[in-house]
Amino acid sequence: MTKNNPLLLLTKMTIIALIIGAISLPSILETISPFWMLIFFIYWIIYTDTKMVYLFAFILGLLTDILQGSILGQNALALLISSAFIFNVKKSFYVSNLTTQQVYIFIASLIYLIALISIHIAIQGFDFSWFIILSPFTSSIIWPLVRLLLAKLKH
């Protein structure tokens, strides 16, 4: 795990995640697209030594909410819960092979999705595109590429 400038890495990752998340895609692709902020943040949790995981998860979640026009706190809560899961399996995640890491990413994304949809149902009712349930799959599929990209960014 690196101790070099975790905050600088987080800043760079946040900017990239916000930009990638705002790139326009056809409607269905947009719905099934990976949870960029979550998978970038997971990388940061795993490969840096930091103790303020929940504070940063909260701030990044709020930034995502504001940029995406979501209900304030929706992504923040989802990111907090998923981060808590990843933080608990951090050591195991770090030493796992790529496939096992993808399984962890899938579970974290599923937690994220459940939190997002639960808040959506509580506030706006049971009305959303079912394609969204594919997002945890795309998040775990894209993980090797994200890991490679962020490893380059870290150095």
Add this chain to the structure above:
Amino acid sequence: MRLFKLLVPILISIILIVLDARFSYLDSFKRFTLTLLSPVYFVVDLPSHIVDWVNDQGTDKAQLVSENKYLEGKQIELKARLQTYNNLVLENQKLTQLLDATYTIPEHQIILAHVKSISQSRLKKQVIINKGSKNGVHNTQLVVGSDGVVGKVTQVTPLYSTVLLITDPTQHMPVKNVRNGIRGITKGLATNESGMIVEFIPLNSDVKLGDIFVTSGIGTTYPPGYLVGEVSKINKSPNEAFLTITLKPIQNMDKLEFILIVSQKND
């Protein structure tokens, strides 16, 4: 202690969700932060700026002249059509005076805006446009395309605004049937990319396939008379008090490029 560190932000998030969903206390904070984050929109939109610039540089004079002639012709055609409309307005005013009614056709101001290729929440149907508070855009203004209603402005920063489409499930718009004036309220469908339903129309009402619904102007938020959708399906269930009417939006939401922000002149 670790649990406490997790529970505090979770609790704050829940409070924020409730406050934002039920009240508007956080709107100015959201607007301020979004203004700070708007360079992200600029970066995402940069490739389309570059493509536009390259296209502009590559367009030859002959093409511009021919395009200009075509647009001049189109303008004359539209002016001719407008004359008919102006006559109708005058006729309407005379009839209104004769009938001693208080209803008058309001004058509308419009702002032309460009839809940016920027994505937003996957749980909401909305688009970003390149006009903001600096151009006089403000919340709840009606947004129309070349064919019909697009949605309404929901968030404004100095340079960009967010438009919530009429096909979003949280979007409700008072409408009326052009043929017989029957009124209802539209609601978007998340499960259908370009679908809406009209609510609160009684079972025995006269609604047919192909009927056109326009904004009714009730509630004064939206100006009346703009095309919303065409009836594509009618369900009559004897157990329900109202008809289930499905509307197909007249404006194609997938091909939005330029849109108009409409407001009444006294806004």
